[in-house]
Amino acid sequence: MQAATDDIRWMEEALEEARRAGDEGEVPIGALVVYGGDAVGRGANGVERLRDALAHAEMRAIRQAQAWLGDWRLEACTLYVTKEPCPMCMGAALQTRIARIVYSLADPRWGAVESRWRLWEGANRQVAVSGGLLADASLALLQKFFVELRRRKKAVASRKGAGYLG
Numbered sequence: 001m002q003a004a005t006d007d008i009r010w011m012e013e014a015l016e017e018a019r020r021a022g023d024e025g026e027v028p029i030g031a032l033v034v035y036g037g038d039a040v041g042r043g044a045n046g047v048e049r050l051r052d053a054l055a056h057a058e059m060r061a062i063r064q065a066q067a068w069l070g071d072w073r074l075e076a077c078t079l080y081v082t083k084e085p086c087p088m089c090m091g092a093a094l095q096t097r098i099a100r101i102v103y104s105l106a107d108p109r110w111g112a113v114e115s116r117w118r119l120w121e122g123a124n125r126q127v128a129v130s131g132g133l134l135a136d137a138s139l140a141l142l143q144k145f146f147v148e149l150r151r152r153k154k155a156v157a158s159r160k161g162a163g164y165l166g
């Protein structure tokens with residue numbers, strides 16, 4: 001079960017990236033691109049700080065991996081991500097020919113691996129996908145983030161006067 005052990009280790013690192021994003025006020029999602037036993041790309045969600053809707057964790061990790069390897073082809077790479085990729089990120093994974101995608105929490109609303117869309121079906125290349133790894137940890141991070149976000153919004157609302165934000 002060496003492969004499974006490695007998958008857990010890498011997903012834990014992706015969860016670290018997610019935590020980092022959360023600490024900086026981002027929705028906590030993290031990603032890693034692994035090549036030959038090394039992490040060659042790391043990404044934490046950066047949409048708010050960078051004011052860039054394209055700065056999803058996977059996009060940032062894929063960019064870094066391309067730069068690191070000096071190649072846009074990531075054929076021998078695995079993408080680890082703490083939430084099922086959206087259509088943009090799944091598209092990027094297909095464009096860069098990533099061989100394998102391991103995600104943690106499924107996303108019924110935006111998931112483009114299998115929950116809402118199966119974007120890789122019909123693509124003219126093979127990609128191995130698996131989901132659900134350490135999904136409880138990923139879910140806990142996201143839930144904690146949104147609970148805190150609601151608390152902060154409520155605090156702001158009460159400072160501004162009751163009823164201001166509904």
Ligand SMILES: [Zn+2]
Nearest residue numbers: 056086088089
């Ligand atoms: Zn995405």
